[in-house]
Amino acid sequence: MLSNLKPQDPDKILMLMEEFKADTRQGKVDLGVGVYKDPQGVTPVMRAVKAAEKRIWEEQTTKAYTSLAGTPEYRDAMARMVLADVPQDRLASVATVGGTGAIRQGLELARMANPDLTVHVSDPTWPNHLSIMRFMDLPFVQYRYFDSDTRGVDFEGLKDDIAKAKRDDIVLLHGCCHNPTGANLTLDQWHEVIEILDRTGAVPMIDLAYQGFGDGLDADAEATRLVARSLPQVLIAASCSKNFGIYRERTGILMTLTGDGGARDMAQGAMAFLNRQTYSFPPDHGARIVSTILSDEALRNDWKDELEEVRNTMLGLRDQLASELRELSGSDRFDFIARHRGMFSRLGATPEQVQKVKDESAVYMVGDSRLNIAGLNRDTVPVLARAIIDAGI
Template sequence: MFETMTAAAADKIMALAGLYRDDPRAHKMDLGVGVYKDATGETVVMQAVREAEKRLYDSQTTKSYLGMGGDEGFNKAMLKLVFADSADPSRIFCGQAAGGTGALRILAELLSKARPGATVWLSDPTWPIHEPLIKLTQLKTAAYPYFDAATGKVKFDKMVRGLDAARPGDIVLLHGCCHNPTGADLTIDQWKRIADFVTEKDLFPLIDLAYQGFGNGLDADAAAVRLLAKRVPEMAVATSCSKNFSVYRDRVGAMMLLCKDAASTKIVGSQALMSTRLMYSMPPDHAAATIRIILEDEALAANWKNELEEMRLRILNLRNGMADALRRHSNSDRFDFVASHRGMFSRLGLTETQVERLRDEFGIYMVSDSRFNVAGLREDRLEELAKAVVCVL
């Protein structure tokens, strides 16, 4: 049966994690896998999550199925968290998914049914899973210019010119905030131009919102989604709770579809649920129920928001500290962009050889394109990292 198969190519980030795990050096530094770590280097359970899990344990009386859409209370709370009052709720379908990746996979399947053969336009670069995930459907992919490695900024004019090649009915995948892997985001004025552009060109926006709350704040990070919701007739959003609730292994996210009217929403929602049914039947419950408890309780929600804000501010402080250290040791402003980026990641603009030297000589692990996890840094090791980076230039 399997004699014609060859081994699948290793996932670069997971392979990097394996190399890090097997490295015996005590001073090694893991900046590869995208998880938030506190000042001690641990990915802890948030206080609000711990309390909500206790309440769930005490109150839950059954493990019976919830259904393909998951926890309806969770869906309602997530819809409010992302869209606020930017669109009529009757026009929006929201379904629980197995993480942000699960949400993207179901949305890709749904869009393939709606527009078989359409092209999904991806930023260059984008999250490595985007392209292979989309290619599992009948959809095609193409790239639009996005990041200028020399300046660390978005090439916005080139981005728009690149998207001008898109045909009516094509899909544009946009990072709602905290662009992965670059950390370079669009400004609100640029988002307004994108809203006008996709409307004029009859393009469908698909927003990947994996890091709400990690950039400029919960509401600010959803500003692009809300702006588009007021201007475009249809759009889709895949959102993840892995980072902002720190429930990585529990796999919970949501898929959201803004439709032209309530009648269309019912039809589209039924198709999304059928895709869920055929893919993994229904999503896991534990984390969604936990998050529902948090968001429905005023005190718990306030506790969660405070802890999330502490995490966000710590990332910003790490960015500023890293940029300062690199400026001192390189005697240049080459890496100042690190401070202006947002979210968990930035790209340092190093070559693959330089990244290998960081790993081999200094025990510093980052992805081969020099994407590093800012949230994996420790305040007491910024100088050490900056010295090593300058050493391999």
């Protein structure tokens, strides 16, 4: 039986990681994998996370299952963090295995509700979005998003394309810090997107993987909250990997907002059913870390302070890189890097130029020219800037 299996296409980012490890050159720079690194190149355990884990270790008396949906403390804490004062009488939620699990469960839920579902997803988007949908044999189309000339959002193209979505289709949107481009919609543009969705009856599904990494914890959730207040049906897939730094704990949540209490209860039951079929009970350790931090004022404030340090470090690196490139190029054509938000920016370079940067300067980025800003430090920014100019980008 197993001999009948077919080889799977390798993940390009994971391949890049292995190639980087095998590179023996001194001073090599990894800007490929989407993980935050401090100026010393370490992905740290946040202070509040260490404190919360110590408290859990000291106080926890059982490792018994929680519930199919996860603990109410975690789900309530995440709802407050993501949605703030959005009325929650329409809200259903389940804990998931990371943000990726939330995406998968959200798509499964949407297909249960609409067997004729088509998903509309940005071009480009996080590659795993497309991989998951292909594996699910779920029809999808891509809407225009990134303008390679301006390195901003092709908003007119986006509007034209999502207006073609049918009632009860899913339009997958990045809540902030768009991956892989770093180019975000403005709040005024979000209002226009909402008008289109309201007119067509398509349902937004928001991937919120980087809350706190862009303009701040509340500012990064503002668009998601606006959508949640404005439309009768919304799906939200949120991750704690980046903003709590608990990547390996696989901590996420799927939230749905529905038109009434009956639909909410139906959605809650369906999501719990999907958890049962997929992995039975969701993992609890990461969720308990998050709920411990968010429910304790001192821990929450310390976490928010450290998250701001992370965010400001990335903004400083963006400004430094844009400044270096302005000086080397004698132009402002790279100023978009300072305007982008989150961990990533897409340079708009060709695969050949990306290869040249790797071969000649030992700087690794994804083939579509997505670079991880958090993989830089003050000493490697000039190395990248010179490599970009020498490659003719």
